[in-house]
Amino acid sequence: MNKKNIFITVIALAIVVIIGILSYWLIVNKAVFQNQNLNIQNNQLKNQPAPTEPIKIGYIGPLTGEAASIGEPGLAGAELAVKEINEAGGVLGRKLELVVEDDQCSNKGVDAMNKLVNVDKVIAITGPDCSASAGPSLPLAQNGGVPVIIRWASAPHLTKIGDYIFRIYPSDAFQGQFAADFIFNKLNKKKIAVLYVKNDWGQGLRDVFVEKFKSLGGEIVFDEGVTQEDKDFRSVISKIKAKKPEAIYLPLYMAGGVVAIKQIKESRLKIPVIGGDAFDADEVIKSDFAEGVMYTVAIVNNPEDFQKRVLEVTGKKSEKITAPMAYDSVKIIAEAIQKAGKIERQAIKEALKTISYKGISSPLIEFDENGDLKSAVFEVKVIKNKKAEKYQ
Amino acid sequence: MILQVIINSFITGGLYALIALGFSLLYNTFKFIPFFYGAFAIFAGYFLYLFNSINLPFSLGIILSFLVLIILGLLIDFFLLRKFRERKAGSVIMLILGLALGIFLENLLLAIFGPNIKSISLPFENITFNFFNSSLTLIQLIVIFISLSFLVITFFSIYKSRYGLVIRSLISNPLMAEILGVNKEDIFRKILIFTSLIAAIGGILYGIEYNLEPTAGTNLTIKAFTSAIIGGLEFLPGSIFGGFLLGFIENISVLFLPSAFKDGITFIILFLFLIFKPKGMFGKKTREEMSG
Structure with a gap:
């Protein structure tokens, strides 16, 4: 073994050791971070969130990728609804907050749903817009016990995934x-x-x-x-x-x-x-x-005065029918929370079952026993x- | 109904036969399975669509698509195939190359033209001929006519002309042919031009008949491959027979079975031939097999 080889071996060993120490440090610290997170969450669960803290609602839709053109108007509609609710004093005295996740109309919806259900611990979710995203991701919401209002995805089997799944677009x-x-x-x-x-x-x-x-x-x-x-x-x-x-x-x-x-x-x-x-x-x-x-x-309505309102408040265009559907879905969630009288997922689900809401996308939104839009036109x-x- | 199904078989089969001919010609001379050939052919359809949409005359558009595809073919050869040939790449490498090139071409189409379906509109009326309760359009008649005439052309040029003799010598023993003074690269170039032309004709006719989609090429390649196997990969006019036979099998199977089984039937036929007659309908035994 010549000098050069020994030198290289030493360097390689040194690198391995350094990487080892670094990764150990990272793992330990990550655990600490996670513990901190857990503590925060535990505190939240124990103390019931302080009344000033906003209620988190998840939003899933395509914001990038080929279907972004239907996702952006949807987000604008949802933002308008949140703003209107908050300006009117919020729900049960608390403000709403959207947690927005991008699913690209693909199975990325699984990641988005996972984050909303397990990390953000949202109280309810609006979305996804696409069957390709909804199919694989909805079981997570069902198992996690989070009420979901699907918007545009129309495959009949989606609402049969469970009783936490509702849809404001007519099923096929x-x-x-x-x-x-x-x-x-x-x-x-x-x-x-x-x-x-x-x-x-x-x-x-x-x-x-x-x-x-x-x-x-x-x-x-x-x-x-x-x-x-x-x-x-x-x-x-x-x-x-x-x-x-x-x-x-x-x-x-x-x-x-x-x-x-x-x-x-x-x-x-x-x-x-x-x-x-x-x-x-x-x-x-x-x-x-x-x-x-x-x-x-x-038939899904998207009246012009609604589009105008979205443009005025959010500065975004909303000529696609995803906008009124997203707007309605947030409003329905807010009404369900109001109706349930408490911020609890299961109570909200029960409230959604019997809700009767005069929407923009459809004149009357009620859900049937599957969670599908009753008045499909x-x-x-x-x-x-x-x-x-x-x-x- | 039977007559209509027979006509349908000729239309479907004619398109398969055209692509299969180019496919097996490339396979035999370049000695690799050209899995990119379907996507390559679809390019011609897209080019015609492009020239159509910038309002060039239809006939000029067709001629330009032919030219563009020939140039594309030569470029592929110059930058890719030739390099691998010079390095004497093994058959597995060439197989991967063919697949990769096919995927690349498909994605190129997707990137340039988008995923939407494009249809080529004809400048003239596509007259429908009706007889005995059956119908046949002008374009479909052209499909059948062109593929049948290519059957005749290839048969005579491969088996009756001097040039065909050179190609056959190159197919059966490239090294010996080269030693005896055949300019291999020159023949390769000519074959490439010829196969590009066939691909262009096939791609344009396919585009007019079935509309264009970036992924249409894969299906076309599979059908061409199956046709070539049925006819015998190493017997050039056989691939045309194979194409027609595949067209017949597919269409007649629809009469007896649900149509969703159609592609399944294609593969069953492929398997049966690979097991029982791997050299195809017209495949001859090689000298080694006969002596051994």
Whole structure:
């Protein structure tokens, strides 16, 4: 072993020792920090928080990433609600405080939820906006016993996660029923083909639709699912054509839907096509083949004077429907706390179950036994000249 | 209905066949599985969309997309494939390279054009021909015509021309071919131009028929790979047969089974061929296998 090697070995050993000491120091100190935190929390729990301290409400929504454009108006709506409540004297004499977490409309929602439930120990949560974030994160809230009001995520199974989960956006379950009712009673078509995308959304819509349509006395002559990536429906359409249905219910996503509409037109299958709210996108509406295609979509109001108020108070634009929903959700939480009479999660949950609130996004917000919006209102839109119009 | 399904099979199969031809040509000459080929083809569709949206004439847009794709192909070769070829990279490295390149191209599309679906609008009416309760559009007719004519073209150019002989010699024994005076790099370049052209045609037709999505390439690659296996990876016109056969299997399976099984059927076919006929429908035994 020459001198150089010994030198290197010594240096390496020294580095290892230093790192070891450093990490030990960090671990010990971290434990101290955590103990301090725990002490604070314990004190809070023991003494009941001082009356001056604000009530913490969690907010989860996409603030960065591709869906940020729907998340920012939502936050503005929530901020407006908090400000209005606080200016009016707060809830039970205490002010509200938003703890804001970004979920990027992805499974980052799990981290956000974890932090709100276990670290910030918020009293209730508004959000998330997206099913992709809500699906994996909501069980944390349920297990932690924190009431949650989901806003935009519409997958039917979300509210079934537990009794702490509520939603102020209509569940897709209602959408399927509405579509069945519309086709049977308004369009007066009794023989239907169903072609749906096999995922949470499409399967959910299909199940509810088929059940409702059969109970109305209609006949499902064709019922098949396709994968989300599939774009070749010609032979399926030939098969549908042979069954001679009077209309097609087509809950497909945009990419598949646009192609399916085109191939239906090309196959000269001249019957009404009714899609789901995924068709409420420019890709479908502006397609060359979408003339006459109908789809169901939930009505969520976003009145102009509300948008003005948000702009005045928070300085942010709020043309997206996430804004009134976030506003309503905070107001509902505040009312539930008021109604419960105490700042306790379980009492707030019980209060939410029986709440009746005149909202901005929906005229009357009440929750059913699943925690879903009772008064889900949908409308049918029809595509004419590359524009979506209300069906008359 | 049966007639319509047969026509549908030809449309689907025609597109698979085109991509599969380019795929197996690249595989045979460059000696690696070009998993990036589908994404590469989709690029052409996106370029046509781009040229369309800046209001260039449609025909000029098509020609420019061809050119751009050929240039892109040559660039990929110049900066990547050639370097690995010179270093005599092993087949695993080349396999990873193909996959990585495919992912890279897809993400490039995602970064440039965004995740939304783009559709190419045609400047002319896509006439629909109706006969015996079946229908076929002009574009679909073009798909079938082009892929069938490429079947004929490749068959004759590979098996009847002098140039085909050179390519075949390069495929069966590259070292010997080089010793006998074949300019390998030159042939490689020409094959790359040819396969880029096929990719461009396939990508544009795919874009018109099924719209464009950044991830569409992966599916196309899988279908091309399966077609090439069915037809025999080492027998060039076989991949075109394979493409058509795959189109038939997929469409006819829909008649008997729920359509969600379609992709499953594709893979079952792939497995069956890999187990029982790994050299494909037309695969011949090699000399070593015969003697041994």
